[in-house]
Amino acid sequence: MSASKDLDDGSTLRESEITEALISKEKSTAVLIASNSSGNDGKGSILVVILSTFVAVSGSFEFGSAVGFSSPTQSAIRSDLGLSLSEYSVFGSILTIGSMIGAIMCGSLADYVGRKGAMRIAAVFSILGWIAISFSEAAWTLDIGRLSVGYGIGVLSYVVPVYIAEITPKHLRGGFTTVNQLMIVFGASVAFILGTILTWRVLTVTGIVPCLILLLGLFIVPESPRWLAKLGRQQEFEVALRRLRGKEADISEEAVEIEEYIKTIDSLPQVTLIDLFQRKYAHPLIVGAGLIALQQFGGCNGIGFYASETFVSAGFSSTVGTIAMASIQVPITAVGALLMDNCGRRPLLLISATGTCMGCLLVAISFVLEAHDSLTKLSPILALSGILVFSASFSIGMGGIPWVLMSEIFPINVKGTAGSLVNLVHWFGSWAMTFAYNFFMSWSRAGTFFAFSAVSAATVLFVAKLVPETKGRTLEEIQASMDHASSGKSSMH
Structure with missing residues (x-):
C-alpha cells in the first residue's frame, strides 16, 4: 500500500469516527x-x-x-x-x-x-x-x-x-x-x-x-x-x-x-472542489450530480417555462391547459412529501421517472398525429394528458427528492462544497434547457418530447442501479452503503 493510500484511509477513518x-x-x-x-x-x-x-x-x-x-x-x-x-x-x-x-x-x-x-x-x-x-x-x-x-x-x-x-x-x-x-x-x-x-x-x-x-x-x-x-x-x-x-x-x-x-x-478536514473527485466521494457525487442533470435534461424547466406555447403548438387552449397543470402541482407535491418517509426515496423516484417518461411519450405521439393530420381531435387531448401526467409525476418525486438525497448521501465535511457543485449543475442544466427549448421545438416538436422521454427512461435505469435507499437509515449506514457500492458491492438493500 502506498503512503498516500494509507493517508487517505486514515482520513476516512477519522471522519467516520468523528461523525459517529x-x-x-x-x-x-x-x-x-x-x-x-x-x-x-x-x-x-x-x-x-x-x-x-x-x-x-x-x-x-x-x-x-x-x-x-x-x-x-x-x-x-x-x-x-x-x-x-x-x-x-x-x-x-x-x-x-x-x-x-x-x-x-x-x-x-x-x-x-x-x-x-x-x-x-x-x-x-x-x-x-x-x-x-x-x-x-x-x-x-x-x-x-x-x-x-x-x-x-x-x-x-x-x-x-x-x-x-x-x-x-x-x-x-x-x-x-x-x-x-x-x-x-x-x-x-x-x-x-x-x-x-x-x-x-x-x-x-x-x-x-x-x-x-x-x-x-x-x-x-x-x-x-x-x-x-x-x-x-x-x-x-x-x-x-x-x-x-x-x-x-x-x-x-x-x-x-x-x-x-x-x-x-x-x-474535520477542509474539502476543496478538487478533493471531491477522490474515489471515496465518487459514488455520492455521481448520484447527486447525475440525478440533478437527469432532472433538468428531462425537460422540466423547458415545459414549465414555456407551457402555454406548448399547449398552443398542440392545438389546445393555453388558458385551460395552464390552469389544469398549475392545479395539480401543489396537491401532488404535498402527497409526495407525505409518502417520502413511508414509501422511501427509491420507489417514489422510480414511479416519478416512469411517469415523466410516459407523459413525454404521450405528448410526442400527439405531435406525430398532428403532423400527419391523423386523429386531429385526439391529438390535443393526448398533449394535455401527457403534460399533466408529466407534471404530476415530476411533482411526486423527481422535483424534490434529489434535493433531499443531497443532504443525506454526502459525508458531513463535504456537504457544503458538494452542495455548491450540485447547485451549479442544476442551474447550468436549467439554463441550457430554457434557452434551447424553443429552438428544439422549432426543429421537431415530436422529436423534442421523444428525447425527453428517453432521458426519463435513462433516469429509471440510473435510479435502479445507482441510487441507494436512505429512508430510516443513519448517516453511518448510508455512508457504509455508499462505500460498499464504491468497492463493487450492492448498496440498494
Whole structure:
C-alpha cells in the first residue's frame, strides 16, 4: 500500500469516527430536546418557528413566481415589445444565468452576513429586477431585470432551506423543510393561473409582494442560532435559541449540542472542489450530480417555462391547459412529501421517472398525429394528458427528492462544497434547457418530447442501479452503503 493510500484511509477513518461520535451525541439528546419543545412552552415557541418559516418561504414563493412568469406571458411580451423567438429565449433563460451567479456566491454570502442578511440582499435584488421587468420597453431592460431576479432566487434557493433547517427542532425539521418545495410549486402555480387573467406587467406583483413580506418579516424573526454560535456571538445565540424554544424552556442541552456540532465541523478536514473527485466521494457525487442533470435534461424547466406555447403548438387552449397543470402541482407535491418517509426515496423516484417518461411519450405521439393530420381531435387531448401526467409525476418525486438525497448521501465535511457543485449543475442544466427549448421545438416538436422521454427512461435505469435507499437509515449506514457500492458491492438493500 502506498503512503498516500494509507493517508487517505486514515482520513476516512477519522471522519467516520468523528461523525459517529457526533450522531451518538445527537441521539442521546434528541429525547430531551423533543420534550423541551413540547408542552405549553413548546406551543409558544412553535409559533415563533412557524412565523420564521412563513417569512423565509415567502422567498420560496417568489422563486416559484419567477420560474412560472415566462410561461403565460410569452405571447404578450413578444407582441408588446416586438421580440423575436431568440430574444424571448434569452429573456426566459437569463434567469438561470443570474441564478448560477447567486448559487456560486450563496454559501460565502450566508456565512459572511448571516442567513437573514443573505435573504435581505436576495429580496432587494429580486424587487429591483421585478420593477425593471414591469417598466421595460426594450429587450435589454427586460433581460437586466430577469438577471437580477435570477440572482435573488439563486441565493434564496440555498439560504431558505438552510435557515429553516437551522431553526426548527429535530422532530419537526423534516415537515418544515418540505414547506420550501411546496411554496416554490405554489408560487409557480399562482403565476400560471394569474398569468391567464392579468397583463404581464401587473403579474410582476406576484414576485414583488412576497419579497416585501420577506424584507419586513426579517425584522421580527430571529437569526439562525447555529450561525451565531459559529461566529462566537454567545449572548445573541442564546437569545435567538430561547425565542425559538420558549422563554421557560431548558435550552442548555440543545445549546451544548449545537456548540459541539460546530466544533466537530471545524475539526474535520477542509474539502476543496478538487478533493471531491477522490474515489471515496465518487459514488455520492455521481448520484447527486447525475440525478440533478437527469432532472433538468428531462425537460422540466423547458415545459414549465414555456407551457402555454406548448399547449398552443398542440392545438389546445393555453388558458385551460395552464390552469389544469398549475392545479395539480401543489396537491401532488404535498402527497409526495407525505409518502417520502413511508414509501422511501427509491420507489417514489422510480414511479416519478416512469411517469415523466410516459407523459413525454404521450405528448410526442400527439405531435406525430398532428403532423400527419391523423386523429386531429385526439391529438390535443393526448398533449394535455401527457403534460399533466408529466407534471404530476415530476411533482411526486423527481422535483424534490434529489434535493433531499443531497443532504443525506454526502459525508458531513463535504456537504457544503458538494452542495455548491450540485447547485451549479442544476442551474447550468436549467439554463441550457430554457434557452434551447424553443429552438428544439422549432426543429421537431415530436422529436423534442421523444428525447425527453428517453432521458426519463435513462433516469429509471440510473435510479435502479445507482441510487441507494436512505429512508430510516443513519448517516453511518448510508455512508457504509455508499462505500460498499464504491468497492463493487450492492448498496440498494
